[in-house]
Amino acid sequence: MTLAKNDCIIVGGGPAGLTAALYLARYHLSVAVFDDGTSRAASIPVSHNHAGFPGGINGAELLARMRAQATMYGAEIHDQRVTALRRAEKDFVVSFADGDVSARAVLIATGVVNRMPSMPKGKHDEALKRGLIRYCPVCDGFEVTDKRVAIIGHGSKAFMEALFLRSYSRNITMLSPSGEHQLNAGEQARLQELGILVKVGPFEIDVEDAIVIRTGRGTLQFDSIYPALGSDVRSELASGVGATVSEEGCICVDSHQRTNVPGLYAAGDVVIGLDQISHAMGQASVAATTIRNDLCDLSALIR
Ligand SMILES: Cc1cc2nc3c(=O)[nH]c(=O)nc-3n(C[C@H](O)[C@H](O)[C@H](O)COP(=O)(O)OP(=O)(O)OC[C@H]3O[C@@H](n4cnc5c(N)ncnc54)[C@H](O)[C@@H]3O)c2cc1C
The missing domain is CATH 3.50.50.60 (FAD/NAD(P)-binding domain)
Incomplete structure (x- = not known):
C-alpha cells in the first residue's frame, strides 16, 4: 500500500x-x-x-x-x-x-x-490498575500521602525518588532487588537521617490487598511500590x-x-x-x- x-x-x-x-x-x-x-x-x-x-x-x-x-x-x-x-x-x-x-x-x-520489576506481567498489570504499583511520583505522590511506600531500585535514581516521596510519607523504604543498594556514604547517611529504610534482595513481589514483599527473612507490606529501574x-x-x-x-x-x-x-x-x-x-x-x-x-x- x-x-x-x-x-x-x-x-x-x-x-x-x-x-x-x-x-x-x-x-x-x-x-x-x-x-x-x-x-x-x-x-x-x-x-x-x-x-x-x-x-x-x-x-x-x-x-x-x-x-x-x-x-x-x-x-x-x-x-x-x-x-x-x-x-x-x-x-x-x-x-x-x-x-x-x-x-x-x-x-x-x-x-x-518503563522497566518493570521482576514479577509476572499479569500480576504487575493488575497491581498497576489498583494503584499498588505506581511509576510516577510527580503524578500521583499525592495519592500515597501518609501511606506505606517502597521504592524498588538502587543507586542515585532510587535515592532521589525516595527523597522525593519522603515529602508525602514518613513510611518510606528503599528495596534493592539485586542485593546491592549501590548508595554512597553520603546518600546512606541522608536516608538514615530522614528515617528511610534500606533493604536488599533477593525478594519476591506478591499482590494481595497490599503489595507483599517476601524475603528470606520474612515479609513486608506496602500500600504502593514505585519501581525506579x-x-x-x-x-x-x-x-x-x-x-x-x-x-x-x-x-x-x-x-x-x-x-x-x-x-x-x-x-x-x-x-x-x-x-x-x-x-x-x-x-x-x-x-x-x-x-x-x-x-x-x-x-x-x-x-
Ligand atoms: C502508570 C503511569 C501513570 C502516569 N500518570 C500520569 C499522570 O497522572 N499525569 C501525567 O501528567 N502523566 C502521567 N504519566 C506520564 C504520562 O503517561 C507520559 O508523560 C505521557 O504519556 C507522555 O506522552 P508521549 O506522547 O510522549 O508518550 P506516550 O504516551 O508513551 O506515547 C508514545 C506513543 O508512541 C507509539 N509508538 C512508539 N514507537 C512506535 C513506532 N515505532 N510506531 C508506531 N507507534 C509507536 C506508542 O504506541 C505510544 O502510543 C504516567 C505514566 C505512567 C506509566
Missing part, C-alpha cells in the same frame, strides 16, 4: 503525537499519525493532576478523546507500527507493515518504556537518520523542538523533560507550530 504524501507524519499517538496532530490539522496541513498502541498514558488508571478534570481522568479515555478531536479536523490515524524511517532527497519515507508513505516533515513522539527511550528511528541523542537516549532538540536533522522534530517523553502529559502536550504544540512555519509555502496555504 502506498499512501499519498503528507505534509507531516507523526510517529506515536500518545498525548504528544495527538496534540501535534490536532494543531497541524487545524493549520490546514495534511497529517497522518502512526501508533502501535503502547502509550504510557493508556496505563494510567486515573490521572488527578491533569488540569481541567477535577474528578480525574482515565488515561485511555483521555487518548480516545484526543483521537476523536484530531480526526474531527482531518488528521488520519493508522494503528500501525513504524518499522523504518529514511530520507529521500528533501522528504522522509516512513515504512510500516503494509507499505511506505512519504512526508515533508516527521515528528517523533514515541515516548519511553529506569526506562528505555524509543529514539532509534530518529538516531537512525542522524538525530543526536543524549547519553540516556533522549532525542536532543532546540527550543522549537527541531532535531539537528532538517525536517525532523521530536516531542514528549522521548525528549528530555518532565515526563508529564502537560509537558508532552506543550512541546507538541510548539513542534506543530514550528513545523507549520518551517513548511510554510504561502502559495499553497493562502486561501
Whole structure:
C-alpha cells in the first residue's frame, strides 16, 4: 500500500503525537499519525493532576478523546507500527507493515518504556490498575500521602525518588532487588537521617490487598511500590537518520523542538523533560507550530 504524501507524519499517538496532530490539522496541513498502541498514558488508571478534570481522568479515555478531536479536523490515524524511517532527497519515507508513505516533515513522539520489576506481567498489570504499583511520583505522590511506600531500585535514581516521596510519607523504604543498594556514604547517611529504610534482595513481589514483599527473612507490606529501574527511550528511528541523542537516549532538540536533522522534530517523553502529559502536550504544540512555519509555502496555504 502506498499512501499519498503528507505534509507531516507523526510517529506515536500518545498525548504528544495527538496534540501535534490536532494543531497541524487545524493549520490546514495534511497529517497522518502512526501508533502501535503502547502509550504510557493508556496505563494510567486515573490521572488527578491533569488540569481541567477535577474528578480525574482515565488515561485511555483521555487518548480516545484526543483521537476523536484530531480526526474531527482531518488528521488520519493508522494503528500501525513504524518499522523504518529514511530520507529521500528533501522528504522522509516512513515504512510500516503494509507499505511506505512519504512526508515533508516527521515528528517523533514515541515516548519511553518503563522497566518493570521482576514479577509476572499479569500480576504487575493488575497491581498497576489498583494503584499498588505506581511509576510516577510527580503524578500521583499525592495519592500515597501518609501511606506505606517502597521504592524498588538502587543507586542515585532510587535515592532521589525516595527523597522525593519522603515529602508525602514518613513510611518510606528503599528495596534493592539485586542485593546491592549501590548508595554512597553520603546518600546512606541522608536516608538514615530522614528515617528511610534500606533493604536488599533477593525478594519476591506478591499482590494481595497490599503489595507483599517476601524475603528470606520474612515479609513486608506496602500500600504502593514505585519501581525506579529506569526506562528505555524509543529514539532509534530518529538516531537512525542522524538525530543526536543524549547519553540516556533522549532525542536532543532546540527550543522549537527541531532535531539537528532538517525536517525532523521530536516531542514528549522521548525528549528530555518532565515526563508529564502537560509537558508532552506543550512541546507538541510548539513542534506543530514550528513545523507549520518551517513548511510554510504561502502559495499553497493562502486561501
Ligand atoms: C502508570 C503511569 C501513570 C502516569 N500518570 C500520569 C499522570 O497522572 N499525569 C501525567 O501528567 N502523566 C502521567 N504519566 C506520564 C504520562 O503517561 C507520559 O508523560 C505521557 O504519556 C507522555 O506522552 P508521549 O506522547 O510522549 O508518550 P506516550 O504516551 O508513551 O506515547 C508514545 C506513543 O508512541 C507509539 N509508538 C512508539 N514507537 C512506535 C513506532 N515505532 N510506531 C508506531 N507507534 C509507536 C506508542 O504506541 C505510544 O502510543 C504516567 C505514566 C505512567 C506509566
